Amino acid sequence: MALLRIDGDDLVVVIEGLNKLWSFKGSLTIPLANVRGATADPGIATDPKGVRAPGSHVPGLITAGTFHQDGERVFWDVRDASKAVVVELADERYARLVLQVDDPRAAVALVENALAQKEVC
Template sequence: MALISVDRERGLLIAEMQGLDKLWTLKSRLEIPLAHVRGATHDPGIAREPKGMRVAGTYVPRVITAGRFRHDGERVFWDVKNPDKAVVIELAAGETYNRLVIEVDDPRATVALVEQSIVRG
C-alpha cells in the first residue's frame, strides 16, 4: 500500500510506499510534478488485465503486483495486493512511467485529492 500526498509548494504528487511494499516495489517514494499528472481513477478491475513484462519488482498472480512493468510500449508502476483499493494515476508523456497503479487506503479520497490538485495545479 502507498500513501499519496500533494506538496503544493513544490508542485509534486508524492507516492510513499509503506512497510514491505518498499521491498516488493524496489522503491520507497515517487515524486511526480503535478503538471505531468493527467488524472486518477479508482479501478479495481485493472488487476485482471495483463501486466506485461516485469522489469523490476515482484509478481505473484492474484497475490501481489509490485514494481516496474512494460506492457504494449507503456511503462507502468504497480503496487497492488488488494485490487479493490487500486487507483490508476495517468501521467503525461515524458515521465518515467505512463501510469501508476497503486493500492491506497481510501481510493475515493485519493482520486479526489489528485483531481482537485491538478485542477488547481
C-alpha cells in the same frame, strides 16, 4: 500500500512497509504538470501486466514494481485490487501508476482537486 500527498507542485507517492522491497521503490515524486488524472479501478488487477523488470508478481497476492507493456512502463503496487487507483501520467518515466491506497475515493479526489487548483492558478 501507497500513501499519496500533494507537496507544493508535486504529487508524492510513498510506498509503505514490505511493499518497498517487493516494488524496488520507496517513493515517487511526480510534478503535477505531468499528472493527467486519477481513477479508482478495481478491475485493473485482472489486466495483463507485461514484462516485470524489476518487481514482484504473485497472481492473486501481489503485483509490485516496474512492468513493461506495449512500449510503456507502468509502476504497480497492488495487493488488494478493490483499493486500486490508476494515476495517468504524461512526459514521465512511467505512463501510469497503479496503486493500492487506503481510500480510493479520497485519493482520486486529492489528485483531481490538486489538478483543478493548478488549472485555476
